[in-house]
Amino acid sequence: MNNKFDALKDDDSGDHDQDNCSPKDGEKEKHDEEEKDSNTTKRKAVVPGAGEHPLQYNYSFWYSRRTPGRPASTQSYEQNIKQIGSFASVEQFWRFYSHMIRPGDLTGHSDFHLFKEGIKPMWEDDANKSGGKWIIRLRKGLASRCWENLILAMLGEQFMVGEEICGAVVSVRFQEDIISIWNKTASDQATTARIRDTLRRVLNLPPNTIMEYKTHTDSIKAWEDFHGLVNASGGR
Template sequence: MTETEQNSSVQETKTVLADASDFNAVHALNSGWTLWFDNPSRRTTSVNWTANLKKIVSMKTVEEFWGIYNNVAMASDLPSGSNYHMFREGVRPEWEDPANANGGRWGYQFQRSIGEKVNEHWLHTLLACIGETFESSEDVCGAVFSNRKNCFRVAVWTRNAGDRESCENIGRHLKAVLGVNHTLEYFPHGGDSKSGSNAVYTV
C-alpha cells in the first residue's frame, strides 16, 4: 500500500468541539431512547389515549440527543394538559407495557411561577436518564414531563415497585438532580397519586 493510500484509508476524526456543523465523531449512549408526546386533554377513553400517543423520534448517540433537544419545543411551552415522555427504546410510556407493568414512578410538582426555569429541571432529568447516572439505572424505564393548569410535573418511571432499595436509590438521586429539598413520593402504577394514600416510598 502506498503512502497516499495509507493516508486516505485513515480518516481524520473531527469532533463537534472543532466544528459544530462538520464532524464525524459520535458518542454512543448505553441504551437507545425515544421521545414521545401526548395531549391527554383530548382523550376520553384508554383507546383514544393510546391513539393520541405519538412517537416523535429515537436516538442512540449524545449528538442525536442534543440535535433533538435543541429542535423540539421547550417543555414549558407545551400546551396545557400535554406531556413529553422520554423512554428506553422498545418501552412504550404506558402502564401496560411489560417493562412498566410491575413498576411505578417518582414525581415532583413545580409551581407554574417557576416559569422557564422548569426546563433546566427537565433537562437535568433527561441527562440523568440517558447518561445512566442513577445507581440502579437499569431499573429506570423513562421520564415524563407534564404541563398542567396549576403546575409542572416531572416524573421518573421504574420497572420494579417491589424493589425498595432500587426505588429509593433512584428517588434520592432524582431529588439531587432536581435540586429540591421537599419530600418525593413513589407510587405504583395505577395508584391514586392525588390522594397520597398509595405512596409506598418517600425520600
C-alpha cells in the same frame, strides 16, 4: 457524562433531519417497502453515526396532548401519544432536543415522554406494569430546567440502578407542572430509594420538597375507579 453533553450541546445542531427527512422521489418506493417490513415486527433500531458518542441505551421521544374534561380511555390515550423519534448517541439526542419546544413554553394539557426504545410510555407496557414512578409537582416556571437536568442524568446513567429506569415524563398543566421518572420494579425498595436520592441531587431539590412514589398498579386502579364513577353518574 454531563461534561460530554455540555461540550456537544451545539455540535451539528442544524443537522437534525436524520430521522425526520422525507425520502427522495427515487428512493420512496424502497423506503415504503422497508417501512412496511419494519412495522410488521418493530421499528428499525437507530445506531450511532461514525465518530459519535453512543449512549448505553437507545431512547425515543414521545409527545401527547389532550383536551381536559374529554373522557379518556386506554385506547384513546394510546392513539393520542405520538412518537417524535429515536436516538442512539449524544449527538443524535442534541439534534432532536435543540429543535424541540421547552416544556415551559408548552400550552394546555401536554406531555413530553423520554423512554428507552421499545418501551411505550404506558402503565400497561410489559416493562412498566410491575413498576412505578417518583412524582414531583413543580410550580410554574421550573419545568424546563428540571426536565433538562432529569433527562441528562438519565441518559448519563447517573441513577446507577442497572436496567431499572424505563423513562421520564414532564406533564404541563394549568396550575402546576409535574415531572416523573419510571422504573421497572416497584417492590424493590432499595432501588426506588436510590432513584429518589439521585433525583433530589440532580434536580437540586430543597430538603422539604414533597416526593411521591406511586405504583402503576395503583395508578390503573385509581383511573378505573374514577372513570367508573364518571360513567355511573352519566358523565360519559
